[in-house]
Amino acid sequence: MPLTAESATQQIEERLKELRRLIHQIEDDRRRSENDINNIIRGQQANLAPPKLKALYKSGLQDAIQEEASTRTALEKIQEIRNIRNERRIQARDAGNKEAIRRGAHMKMVQISAQTLPLFVSKPGEKVPPLCGAIPADSSYIAKVGDNVAALVKSVDEEENWILAEVVQFLTRQNKYDVIDIDEEQKDRHVLSKRNIIPLPLMRANPETDGHALFSKGTMVLALYPRTTCFYNAIVHKLPETAKDDYEVLFEDSSYSDGYAEPLPVAQRYVITYRPTKKGSNGGSGSVSSA
Incomplete structure (x- = not known):
């Protein structure tokens, strides 16, 4: 069912309200974790008995786990808001409501899209999923409508070029993608085989983990x-x-x-x-x- 402007606004407002609550919770969690660290340091300096020091470590670990959970939930809410806005953008495009964007502003949007790509931070022992950093998509993967991809297209002189494009739809029977050049000055549509499409990462890999x-x-x-x-x-x-x-x-x-x-x-x-x-x-x- 199409997402109306009214329902999109309502869903975004609900998530923003929850996000505000989570931000306050994260700050409270951070303060507790900071206090835990100070207590552990003081306990080590005072040469506390191992059982008491162990209890401090246990409390600190539990609070750190809670802080991580709150942060991950907040990031999920942010991604949900982005998904809702993207769905509305796709609907507007399909309805023919295209807003003219200057090339300079469009290039800035391309840059911001990269900077705000979700960051994957693995848990101990967790495997990095496909389309995170340099990890490619599975061979059976189908990029979603609205996703950005690299598309191999031919120019008028038959020269092949990899361009940044957006998925309009996947034609299942033909096993081909219908994509559109994201360049505002071009906006050319192309129907391409799967082998001429490379899905872009959906998450950044964290170099530190x-x-x-x-x-x-x-x-x-x-x-x-x-x-x-x-x-x-x-x-x-x-x-x-x-x-x-x-x-x-x-x-x-x-x-x-x-x-x-x-x-x-x-x-x-x-x-x-x-x-x-x-x-x-x-x-x-x-x-x-x-x-």
């Missing part, structure tokens, strides 16, 4: 060239060190003696598994000098 879910230094990848909507061949030069950091990549560029340009930052969302085109081994148009 799940560094193995990032591409290794020296790995050949496809990366979105800054301030464009095209992916090009690149080599990972430096990995993110914190959740807020981007990769640094070296884009192929024939104007440089070694064939690669100076390092540029690219967000996790837009660094994906390398896949050669039919014409040679170039991603996008190959050299970024054409970007």
Whole structure:
């Protein structure tokens, strides 16, 4: 059933109310955890008996678990709000209500989308799921309507390029995607085989807990060239060190003696598994000098 503007507003308001409550709860949890840490430090300095010190550790652990649970619940509420807004945006697009956005503002939205991508922080022993960081989607995975993907399309001169696109629908019988170029100046529609689509990550990997879910230094990848909507061949030069950091990549560029340009930052969302085109081994148009 389509989500009306009224029901969307009501659902968002309900989640914002719950989010406000959770934020206050997280702050209370944080204060308790801070107090626990101070008590443990004082207990160690006073050489408390092991049973008493153990009790302090147990209390601190329980409060830390509660703080983590509250934080994860708050993040879930934020994601629910994003999903509701995205559903309304898709409905407006399908209804033909398209808002004109200047290219500069649109590029800013692409950047914000990467910065606000949910961060996956694994629990002890938890496996990093597909579409988190460098972990690819399962072979049977079907990207959802509204998801961003890298799409291999042909230009008028038959040259193949990887572009940033949005899923309009998946045509089950044809086993093909119907996608739209997110470039506001293009907005071209393409019907493409699954093999010409690469789903983008749905979560960022946390370098501090799940560094193995990032591409290794020296790995050949496809990366979105800054301030464009095209992916090009690149080599990972430096990995993110914190959740807020981007990769640094070296884009192929024939104007440089070694064939690669100076390092540029690219967000996790837009660094994906390398896949050669039919014409040679170039991603996008190959050299970024054409970007």
